[in-house]
Amino acid sequence: MKRYLVGGAVRDILLGRPVVDQDYLIVDATPEAFVRRYRRARQVGKTFPVFMLGSAQYAWPRGDSVAEDLLARDLTINAMAMGDSREIAGRLHFHPLALSDLRDRWLRPCGEMSMFDDPLRVYRAARFAASLPDFSPHPELVAQMRAVAACGVLGDVFAERVAQEVRKALGTTKPSRFFQLLADTGCLLPWLPELEAARHVPAGPPEHHDGSVFDHMLDMVDILAGDALAGWMAVCHDLGKIATPECEWPRHHGHDDRGEGVAGELGRRLKLPNRVREAGEAAAKLHMKAARYHELRAGTRVDMLTWLHKHDMVEPLFEVVRADSGASVLPQAKRDLKVMLSVHLPGKQRQRGPLSGERLRNLRCQKLAEHDKAQGRAPEGVDGEQGQAQG
Numbered sequence: 001m002k003r004y005l006v007g008g009a010v011r012d013i014l015l016g017r018p019v020v021d022q023d024y025l026i027v028d029a030t031p032e033a034f035v036r037r038y039r040r041a042r043q044v045g046k047t048f049p050v051f052m053l054g055s056a057q058y059a060w061p062r063g064d065s066v067a068e069d070l071l072a073r074d075l076t077i078n079a080m081a082m083g084d085s086r087e088i089a090g091r092l093h094f095h096p097l098a099l100s101d102l103r104d105r106w107l108r109p110c111g112e113m114s115m116f117d118d119p120l121r122v123y124r125a126a127r128f129a130a131s132l133p134d135f136s137p138h139p140e141l142v143a144q145m146r147a148v149a150a151c152g153v154l155g156d157v158f159a160e161r162v163a164q165e166v167r168k169a170l171g172t173t174k175p176s177r178f179f180q181l182l183a184d185t186g187c188l189l190p191w192l193p194e195l196e197a198a199r200h201v202p203a204g205p206p207e208h209h210d211g212s213v214f215d216h217m218l219d220m221v222d223i224l225a226g227d228a229l230a231g232w233m234a235v236c237h238d239l240g241k242i243a244t245p246e247c248e249w250p251r252h253h254g255h256d257d258r259g260e261g262v263a264g265e266l267g268r269r270l271k272l273p274n275r276v277r278e279a280g281e282a283a284a285k286l287h288m289k290a291a292r293y294h295e296l297r298a299g300t301r302v303d304m305l306t307w308l309h310k311h312d313m314v315e316p317l318f319e320v321v322r323a324d325s326g327a328s329v330l331p332q333a334k335r336d337l338k339v340m341l342s343v344h345l346p347g348k349q350r351q352r353g354p355l356s357g358e359r360l361r362n363l364r365c366q367k368l369a370e371h372d373k374a375q376g377r378a379p380e381g382v383d384g385e386q387g388q389a390q391g
Contacts, residue, residue, distance in 0.1 A: 001023070001029040004082060004088070006069075023058075035247075041053045070093060070095050070098075074125065075107055075141075077092075077107070080095070080238045114144065116151075130174050152185060157191075160271050171225075175292060195235070204216075205237065220324060228314050229313075236262075237283040238259065240262055241259070244370050264280070290329065293321075294332070302368060315330065
């Protein structure tokens with residue numbers, strides 16, 4: 001049974017980068033023989049035999065040989081195979097352009113129909129542009145991506161697969177390149193129409209933002225690069241601005257309230273996990289209020305922090321605020337949260353449903369207001385606005 005390490009792992013070895021994913025091709029053995037040898041292998045491919053063994057993936061060549069399989073892959077720099085089993089150890093197979101494209105830093109399709117063979121590859125190619133920022137999209141790749149978009153076949157890709165590429169891109173070193181390449185090739189539609197619209201809406205008055213909502217979002221995701229959840233919150237935080245009437249541009253009064261629904265619709269279209277979708281909605285609704293954190297009443301802060309803490313989103317939201325406005329309010333929010341969580345209901349007042357919840361909230365508001373006074377802050381009041389963080 002011959003085994004070849006293939007794809008991105010070989011690319012990363014040759015680039016001197018850490019190997020993250022390990023994908024293998026099995027040659028000279030049937031899937032049945034593979035399973036007999038590796039009893040713990042779990043089949044994940046339905047129409048094509050693919051197995052997981054630990055964190056590694058095992059598949060069989062498309063075509064009659066390793067060479068044919070490589071020609072059928074997405075990008076030339078991913079079309080390489082290195083012998084891994086004893087009898088072929090170190091033997092390298094590669095697409096005719098793989099090594100030169102690796103040297104010249106090109107992202108080039110393996111063939112004339114590579115993007116058409118699986119339109120998801122459009123999003124994968126954009127993700128590689130984000131994870132390999134020193135590589136440039138080859139004109140052939142740009143042309144194929146534009147042609148795929150023009151044919152209208154991107155809508156046939158499963159939403160979950162698109163979402164997976166978006167989230168992976170946000171975890172890379174330069175997420176803006178993912179969205180910019182999709183924008184340049186007409187590939188934001190049909191899955192990301194909100195971002196396409198954002199390209200044509202000013203982000204705000206010139207003293208705050210001198211570009212479009214889309215441009216501002218690109219800056220944000222790069223500041224938060226590597227944190228996929230905070231990155232998604234950055235994508236969503238200003239989406240309410242695309243619903244601002246043009247006559248009100250460049251100002252966007254109330255965009256935080258409008259943005260919650262826009263972000264939610266985008267999250268549902270992509271079938272994102274509930275936590276990720278809710279994070280986008282929260283960023284849209286709360287980022288303006290969170291940026292004014294120092295001005296908020298104790299009750300408003302309690303409501304906001306209670307919701308964020310329950311959903312484990314305190315740090316991501318305030319990191320978005322820092323990237324958006326430069327306001328470093330996370331330290332105070334953490335201190336306030338610690339004060340709040342130190343307050344507990346007496347035993348007899350617990351387990352009384354909404355009454356217990358309201359009583360606990362009031363005690364926490366009072367405690368936070370007292371802490372403000374002790375620290376020399378001058379809050380406007382205790383109760384604040386109830387329910388503001390419940391979106």
